[in-house]
Amino acid sequence: xxxxxxxxxxxxxxxxxxxxxxxxxxxxxxxxxxxxxxxxxxxxxxxxxxxxxxxxxxxxxxxxxxxxxxxxxxxxxxxxxxxxxxxxxxxxxxxxxxxxxxxxxxxxxxxxxxxxxxxxxxxxxxxxxxxxxxxxxxxxxxxxxxxxxxxxxxxxxxxxxxxxxxxxxxxxxxxxxxxxxxxxxxxxxxxxxxxxxxxxxxxxxxxxxxxxxxxxxxxxxxxxxxxxxxxxxxxxxxxxxxxxxxxxxxxxxxxxxxxxxxxxxxxxxxxxxxxxxxxxxxxxxxxxxxxxxxxxxxxxxxxxxxxxxxxxxxxxxxxxxxxxxxxxxxxxxxxxxxxxxxxxxxxxxxxxxxxxx
Amino acid sequence: xxxxxxxxxxxxxxxxxxxxxxxxxxxxxxxxxxxxxxxxxxxxxxxxxxxxxxxxxxxxxxxxxxxxxxxxxxxxxxxxxxxxxxxxxxxxxxxxxxxxxxxxxxxxxxxxxxxxxxxxxxxxxxxxxxxxxxxxxxxxxxxxxxxxxxxxxxxxxxxxxxxxxxxxxxxxxxxxxxxxxxxxxxxxxxxxxxxxxxxxxxxxxxxxxxxxxxxxxxxxxxxxxxxxxxxxxxxxxxxxxxx
Ligand SMILES: Nc1ncnc2c1ncn2[C@@H]1O[C@H](COP(=O)(O)OP(=O)(O)OP(=O)(O)O)[C@@H](O)[C@H]1O
Ligand SMILES: [Mg+2]
Numbered sequence: 256x257x258x259x260x261x262x263x264x265x266x267x268x269x270x271x272x273x274x275x276x277x278x279x280x281x282x283x284x285x286x287x288x289x290x291x292x293x294x295x296x297x298x299x300x301x302x303x304x305x306x307x308x309x310x311x312x313x314x315x316x317x318x319x320x321x322x323x324x325x326x327x328x329x330x331x332x333x334x335x336x337x338x339x340x341x342x343x344x345x346x347x348x349x350x351x352x353x354x355x356x357x358x359x360x361x362x363x364x365x366x367x368x369x370x371x372x373x374x375x376x377x378x379x380x381x382x383x384x385x386x387x388x389x390x391x392x393x394x395x396x397x398x399x400x401x402x403x404x405x406x407x408x409x410x411x412x413x414x415x416x417x418x419x420x421x422x423x424x425x426x427x428x429x430x431x432x433x434x435x436x437x438x439x440x441x442x443x444x445x446x447x448x449x450x451x452x453x454x455x456x457x458x459x460x461x462x463x464x465x466x467x468x469x470x471x472x473x474x475x476x477x478x479x480x481x482x483x484x485x486x487x488x489x490x491x492x493x494x495x496x497x498x499x500x501x502x503x504x505x506x507x508x509x510x511x512x513x514x515x516x517x518x519x520x521x522x523x524x525x526x527x528x529x530x531x532x533x534x535x536x537x538x539x540x541x542x543x544x545x546x547x548x549x550x551x552x553x554x555x556x557x558x559x560x561x562x563x564x565x566x567x568x569x570x571x572x573x574x575x576x577x578x579x580x581x582x583x584x585x586x587x588x589x590x591x592x593x594x595x596x597x598x599x600x601x602x603x604x605x606x607x608x609x610x611x612x
Numbered sequence: 613x614x615x616x617x618x619x620x621x622x623x624x625x626x627x628x629x630x631x632x633x634x635x636x637x638x639x640x641x642x643x644x645x646x647x648x649x650x651x652x653x654x655x656x657x658x659x660x661x662x663x664x665x666x667x668x669x670x671x672x673x674x675x676x677x678x679x680x681x682x683x684x685x686x687x688x689x690x691x692x693x694x695x696x697x698x699x700x701x702x703x704x705x706x707x708x709x710x711x712x713x714x715x716x717x718x719x720x721x722x723x724x725x726x727x728x729x730x731x732x733x734x735x736x737x738x739x740x741x742x743x744x745x746x747x748x749x750x751x752x753x754x755x756x757x758x759x760x761x762x763x764x765x766x767x768x769x770x771x772x773x774x775x776x777x778x779x780x781x782x783x784x785x786x787x788x789x790x791x792x793x794x795x796x797x798x799x800x801x802x803x804x805x806x807x808x809x810x811x812x813x814x815x816x817x818x819x820x821x822x823x824x825x826x827x828x829x830x831x832x833x834x835x836x837x838x839x840x841x842x843x844x845x846x847x848x849x850x851x852x853x854x855x
Contacts, residue, residue, distance in 0.1 A: 289770070314668055318615075321662055334849070375737055402621075417831075473725070473726050473728055474714075474725045474726070474727070474729060475722065475725035475726030475728075476715055477706060477710050477713065478714060480705060480724050481703045482704060484703050484704055484705055485701050487685070487701070487703070488697070488702070488703065489703075489714070490684070490685040490686050490689070491685050491686075491691060491694075491697075492660065492714055492715050493686050493689035493690045493718075493720045493773065494720050494725075495686040495720065496686070498721070498722050499725070502722045
């Protein structure tokens, strides 16, 4: 446990240095797009932390976490669409372009509150949280576990992808939401906005890590480890396992939603492809690579993979997926506890937290 | 007054009657040993009492008013039924002390878990229990304990729950003779204040418990009484002791 605190302190210090250094370098050594790129990595890192919270500490291997991320992204995307106002191609002050194109004459009800930034912030956590709560309420009560649970999480994100591809859903069909102009009246392309989003992402990641740490270090965190390692024992101690899973699952989904909401203005688009099962599997790879059940490792894993991806897609665009696959296999074989585990392995502390998937 | 009443309970798995018209009553403060051949239904009976599985027929009542067939495992645990598994199960990646903390009596809800138990009480109780089961190092990982030590830790966790009824499934497995006798002493000490049902194959252990014995066979009570009485029963000798 002390290990976690130390790693966390080191990582947060590094993040702080990055957050201070980047604004100083922006526009000089560092091009604007690089700020945006790092901001994007931080969103991935937060997403990875959210997965590690459920997978590393409660044994819930979600293969559908991109769904929560993407829902958060869509909620923010809807707000950004509304901010375009009459500056769209069809210059309709009320309706986003794709709705005009579909000959809709008014906003669907669920777009109603999207013009309010405050409501958007609320929905960014509430929508993924609500889906997670409903999904988890049924799945955990029915005691769906292990591989079966993983499969239904994957089915969940796949179903959402299919639904969002449909134009009638009212989320822009396969084009998704894009052509955003500004946020809170400030152009998304301005250096100040880019920096602001980057700093917001860094703060969100730090907050996510601290919340996750607080949960996992509390008594509740011990109960979760009990659920992960000996679910039945934990039940017989009087803990209603499904309630604990539901809690951490919902918190995790909300965290993923925040990551998605910060991601969208930085990449400028969200489309149903984000729900693709492969995206969710990639998150699992980040966490495994960085070190499952270490929180900081998850964040690190996401950033390492994202950085490698950026570099490799520049050099070898076709080989990227193979490289990711090879990386994953190598890590599984030689670094079963991920990067953080390997670093700690230099001085053996507590025995590895062996876990059945 | 009984703490546990099992009446006319049957339970089948895919047509196989694991429990067949079982009747059993445990008095408050009683220590009861259950013996019987492998597959007699001893563990299944505990599954029924703790709400892990539901009977096909019959009734199970705790303290005469609580219908156990309507509760899940957590529900029966909260009522005051503690269970030690046949295969020792502790939470291996937590320390010995953390295992005890999880078991300590107290609220079990998510919100109270965020706050955690009262530290002072917890550490006092932890020290008392670890002393009782002679586990010296609360900082040790439970996964590193020997089989026998895991049994002890699980017994300590059972006591930490302050249950009114203890269901103890084969506690002596993997213990040395001396440890087995110490377990028997401990259970005898606990009886009176707690009601205890112990399943065990080790006859020396059962003898040391010096209590009423129930012989289970094919999910049904074959004989009941003092050990000398049931072990003289020709049917019991035939199905169990004689082998
Ligand atoms: N969930 C289950 N599904 C199918 N069969 C079961 C189940 N649980 C128990 N049984 C069967 O019920 C019978 C009774 O098993 P049980 O484990 O209760 O025996 P036991 O008396 O505890 O034996 P042992 O001394 O070996 O522990 C066995 O034949 C077992 O295979
Ligand atoms: Mg058994």
